[in-house]
Amino acid sequence: MAGVIDLHCHILPRVDDGAGSLEESVEMAAAALASGTRAIAATPHVRDDWPTEAAVMEARVAEVRAALAEACLPLELLTGAELAFDRVGRLDGAELARLGLGGNPRYLLVEPPYVEWPLAFDRVVQDLAARGFVPVVAHPERNPEIQAEPERLRPLVLGGALAQVTAASVDGRLGRRARASAFELLDRGLAHIVASDAHSAGGRGVGLSAAAEAIGDEQLARWVTEDVPGAIVAGLPVPARPGRSVEPGRSRRRWAWRARA
Template sequence: MIDIHSHILPFMDDGAADWEAALGMAQDAIRDGITTIIATPHHANGQYMNPAPSIEQAVKVMNERLRQLGNPLLVLPGQEIRVYGDLLNDLEHGQLLSLAGSRYILLEMPSSRVPRNMEEVCHELTIQGYVPVIAHPERNAEVAADPARLERLIEQGALGQVTAQSVAGVFGSKLQKLSLELCRKKLVHVVASDAHDSGHRPFGLSEAYRVLEKQLGTEVSGFFRENAEKIVGNKEILVRNQDEPRKKSRKLFDFLFRNH
């Protein structure tokens, strides 16, 4: 499996505290069936600043240490970027990282709200050829209250990343229900661990896929697996579902109807 969101790098944020913890997490990842993992330290979330060069350096050292230990896990560079005022400027100046050097870029919203400039930032990134991937929208209070807030961003070209533990029900049945609903509606398109440690916030990716398969079927769980692969391989992800053409013609119908 491929995990596109993790806090496995040491000394960066509230993830792995040191090398022992990071290498322990790497063993956990292998045990869970993960072969490739994108390290996505928090950046500009008000607490942690992890500009691109420091992440790239830490990824290099981590892979060296893993090879020395005979651990086959491949770590790739990424960043969990809080939507902040200087985001576009910092991207231009090489301070930000996309996911594994792809067109996909992981964005984090505050948990309480959808930032006012969210649509504008996503739009600008899209114009520049990036595909915003919104981290765990199911844990955002405004999205939970009104999933249409997320739908607008998805229609604009963003993707959603649901967290494995949300899908598996670790954060409660209410959040699990919402997560599965977002999966069903294709408002989220990829599942990732967002693992922070070996205890409270472990990987649990295999369990999330088991739940997805059981609750929504092999087609949906396959869609999620494929999308994680496409992100690492920088391949295009098609999000349009079968309902979209109908929705469009419905909009046209409403428009014509209203104008008569």
């Protein structure tokens, strides 16, 4: 599947803190298309305050697909979910597979806590990997512990996990710390996907083009917005990161000016 694919988006109506109506879902799709996105994975929260079940997610995806067809919007809508790490253990394998990212039953988008990085999170990610899933860590660059110590993520990546950074972190809309951290992770080979995590058509925004531009390296930008997401959706092996991989910390200076820009 060629083209930009957004693998983290709260586009489904009335399931979480994302789109509040079907009209808003269609608005988000139109804005995404206008910015060059061709497919979106619907990733509603699955956590204690929004315990979305796979059946509900699938029904809402069907509802939005019908609305997109009626509005003649050629955006491909895929299934998915954003699983709170402390909820994963309460879901059986079949339910987890139905919540797979972009419709791929092996990939699971897992949300870490926002304020700390407990060992329990690492254990959940490692357990999933041991069971044959590929955990995708959602927006680690927004976590203060990862901001202070990006290498905290490396054991999980070496264990088979991928990491998704949020477009608004990369392009600076979420502030300097998130931006600097996003570039650190990209630089160190600890980030594999850039996605919007959009909750509405405005605000954090649905497009990935500003983030792709901010990355400044066309090949790397394509890898995180097209190649890796495309491989996940197609069930193909994740392609190697383009360019020479950089030793941890080696090019920190090179990114420093970007983080300040």
